[in-house]
Amino acid sequence: MESFENPDTKELISRCQAGENRAFDELVDLYASRCYGYFYRLTRNTDVSHDLLSELFVKIVEKMGSFKGGSFEKWLFTIAGNLFHDYLRGRYRQKKMLETKARELQDEPLPRRTNTDLSDQLQMFLAKLDEDTLEVILMRFYGDMSFKELSEIRNEPIGTTLSKVHRGLKKLRELMGESGD
């Protein structure tokens, strides 16, 4: 896996905190693909992923002053994870509303996800994982985070996080026809 570590990140963050316009452009260039990939793999929807990405950077700009050091990736992906949960809550409310309406309109089928790139085989198999496992795997991959950081973000024992990632990735390999044995 490509290392996302950037020696200039610390300096870049300092420039952002100083309010340098160009620094924020560089920050977007550095993290947009990873964050978009994270959102896309979770939502399977390009429009939603772009919207979440936009919201994420707006939040980053607003909260940059409150970043007190440590792992920037952990901070960034904690915000990204919170945004995804907000999106899920909104979708749940929307789903409830649509279900009520659907009952009124005699069981109109509810489109679960739209705009899915079905040509992406991996996306299809990722959809078979439960959302909690998928989220922690994607945070590990796109956020380049250690299990300690993941367990801290998720507020669960490190063994639980390890087990989820291990079982999830193993299942993914099986689904894609890789036995590994």
Added chain:
Amino acid sequence: MTENPEKMKELLGSFLDPESALKAVEDMDRGLDLLQSHPAPAPDPERIAAIKRDIQSRIGCIRRRQPISVWIGWSACAAAVLLVVAHYSPFFRPSRIPLKQGVEIVNLTPWTIDTEPLLSGIPSNSEDIHNDSLKTNSDFDSPNPIETLEQELKMLASTDDFWKG
């Protein structure tokens, strides 16, 4: 930052036996390789440009907001300093003398009126009232009360229609 393979083995070794830990590390590495070999689509460059524009406008807003917040902060400090100065300054300190003077004024004011002429007239007035009273009631002190009663009865008899309405 993710753990290196050695750290991973050590970490998993605290939950699994060494052989299982090694296999779990391989499972995870190969699983993550799948994600690596199937990259997610890249974000739309136009959307990225829009995000950058949005960020620039927001930075501008934050900068515009900053002087106001600084001004509010300085105003609050100035107000606090003024309050402290006012509290300790003799110009603003409330004096205790007026309260004492007030008490004296309240006590003295009624006695500054010259009441002597009024008071001196009271005994003579009361004497007059007393005399009038004695004069009015003098009939009750008549030497012949029966005669008085008869006279009254005669008066009533001469005007006996008073009860007829």
